Amino acid sequence: MSLEFTGLILSLAIFLSMLLMPITSRLAQKIGAIDIPKLRSIHTTPKPRMGGIAISISFVIICLIFLPVNAFFIAFLTGLIAIVITGAIDDIMEISPGWKFLGQFLSATLFVYLSGMQVEYIGDILSIGDIELGKTSVIFTVFLLVGIINALNFADGLDSLAGGISVIALVFLGYFAWSVDREGLMIIAISLIGAIIGFLRHNSYPTRVFMGDSGSMMLGYVLGVMLVSLSHTAPQLPLSALAMVIALPLFDTLSVMTWRISSKNSPFLSDRTHLHHRLIDIGLSHPTVVSVIYLAMFAFGLLAIMLQSKPDWVIFLSLISAGLLVFSWFLFVRRTGIRSKKWTIHYFDKFRQSDIYKLIAHWLDRWHSIGISILVALLLPALLAPLLGLSGGKVLMLFGLAVLLVFFSFRTRRAADLSILHGTLYLNIFALILVYNLSVLVHFSWLHEYISALSAIAWLWVVLNLAFTECKEIILLSDFELLVLLIIGFVAFIFMRDLQVSPLVLQAVQHTFLLSIPFMMVMKINIRNHGQDHLYIFLPVMALVIMATRISLA
Numbered sequence: 001m002s003l004e005f006t007g008l009i010l011s012l013a014i015f016l017s018m019l020l021m022p023i024t025s026r027l028a029q030k031i032g033a034i035d036i037p038k039l040r041s042i043h044t045t046p047k048p049r050m051g052g053i054a055i056s057i058s059f060v061i062i063c064l065i066f067l068p069v070n071a072f073f074i075a076f077l078t079g080l081i082a083i084v085i086t087g088a089i090d091d092i093m094e095i096s097p098g099w100k101f102l103g104q105f106l107s108a109t110l111f112v113y114l115s116g117m118q119v120e121y122i123g124d125i126l127s128i129g130d131i132e133l134g135k136t137s138v139i140f141t142v143f144l145l146v147g148i149i150n151a152l153n154f155a156d157g158l159d160s161l162a163g164g165i166s167v168i169a170l171v172f173l174g175y176f177a178w179s180v181d182r183e184g185l186m187i188i189a190i191s192l193i194g195a196i197i198g199f200l201r202h203n204s205y206p207t208r209v210f211m212g213d214s215g216s217m218m219l220g221y222v223l224g225v226m227l228v229s230l231s232h233t234a235p236q237l238p239l240s241a242l243a244m245v246i247a248l249p250l251f252d253t254l255s256v257m258t259w260r261i262s263s264k265n266s267p268f269l270s271d272r273t274h275l276h277h278r279l280i281d282i283g284l285s286h287p288t289v290v291s292v293i294y295l296a297m298f299a300f301g302l303l304a305i306m307l308q309s310k311p312d313w314v315i316f317l318s319l320i321s322a323g324l325l326v327f328s329w330f331l332f333v334r335r336t337g338i339r340s341k342k343w344t345i346h347y348f349d350k351f352r353q354s355d356i357y358k359l360i361a362h363w364l365d366r367w368h369s370i371g372i373s374i375l376v377a378l379l380l381p382a383l384l385a386p387l388l389g390l391s392g393g394k395v396l397m398l399f400g401l402a403v404l405l406v407f408f409s410f411r412t413r414r415a416a417d418l419s420i421l422h423g424t425l426y427l428n429i430f431a432l433i434l435v436y437n438l439s440v441l442v443h444f445s446w447l448h449e450y451i452s453a454l455s456a457i458a459w460l461w462v463v464l465n466l467a468f469t470e471c472k473e474i475i476l477l478s479d480f481e482l483l484v485l486l487i488i489g490f491v492a493f494i495f496m497r498d499l500q501v502s503p504l505v506l507q508a509v510q511h512t513f514l515l516s517i518p519f520m521m522v523m524k525i526n527i528r529n530h531g532q533d534h535l536y537i538f539l540p541v542m543a544l545v546i547m548a549t550r551i552s553l554a
Helices: 003-031 051-066 071-093 097-115 134-155 161-179 183-203 212-233 239-245 247-262 275-281 286-307 312-336 355-366 370-384 392-408 415-443 447-468 479-498 503-530 539-553
Strands: 121-123
Touching (some): 003 183, 003 392, 051 071, 051 183, 051 212, 071 097, 071 183, 097 134, 097 212, 121 239, 121 312, 134 161, 134 212, 161 183, 161 212, 161 239, 161 286, 161 479, 183 212, 212 239, 239 247, 239 286, 239 312, 247 286, 247 312, 275 286, 286 312, 286 479, 355 447, 370 415, 370 503, 370 539, 392 539, 415 447, 415 503, 447 503, 479 503
């Protein structure tokens, strides 16, 4: 798959999802698919659900355009329709767990029966030889799919949580699909990532709309299908490594169900024993909890890549050990009553009372427009520097990225929108600096020294503001910011390495990832000091358009 093809699929999925979201939100309000806060709920006001319908429709449209219609696709689509209908009915009527389970079982069975795909080997997880499932493989596969569907359904307890962890899981499963040349599964992963990102535009904390069971169960179904398909068609990929990618929600589901059964309650009872509830209960804020789970999910994915070539029993032992370590720590925190505290540093209290501190703080407050000057300086190379030549498709991608960023960041007035704005601006700055760094490899111009020096100035400006002004919150990454950083970091340091590109190109991409961070911090300081004035916020977007225009006219 070419870069242009990947970008086209991703962009179309994002646009479709964003366009459909307001429609499904209004539909949910008209038919009464409203989530009323309950005792276990985190939100306090009624919110429409069924956002999963927008995700599903945009995802299916992209798949219909780009995937061949074969036995696998028919089986996949049939099961998908069954699970989405089940979820939509629950969003409207709140059916019992038994009926939901029946719908999950039906969708899983339809896929396994129509596709013929099943998990036939668990692997040598006990160091006694490969464990073959034989005649029980169909039953095992169906219940594995049902388990993954429930795991994602249970994970949908905080704003952007189920969507974000699904994006992370799809990144790693898509990587495994790429490693064994399964292009169809890669298209599925990229399409769903785009559909989810379009949804997150409306679902980041504090949310406008929930995905509902029509979304969370669909996400679990797709992740389960990808896992089963990879296990069936690529036996060189250990099942334990694939399972490690979605281990966190699976472990959470198992631990919660075990706790409920041991307490003589139904395993489907609604309570506050999930991982995200435990983290909220120890005093962490909603965005912090989501970020912590994102990082843990990403760590499990990295562990899966690191261990995929190891013996099966080593991977399985690592999987169990990592899960026990994580959840035993949370259990310890829960039982001991340890709570998160906001620590205040008192070491610099005297210094803060000094004249020099007040002088620097006053100077920073008076000259806060320096931050905008740094961004203007970042734009200048797009006007003046010699740039590398790009194919028409890649130039079109730059224009498309600029349009997408403008559209994605439009009407950013709420806290959730600010998170989206920060993430998209980092992506914009990354694309800008990447072209600069790649241009250096072609023209060997002054550009490398210029960007490195400007990045150092940006770091200095950020450090001064952190030390002498009240803007400590800029170092805290919101859910969407963190998600963008994790994905770009994965591409730069994992995926690009395995592409076996030129060492100079690899170094340029990795260098770009690091250089972009101080400029994102500068942008956050600017937004904090000046508000969300679109004129300077879209300076990087303007630079991207100018750059693409220069390259296309060259």
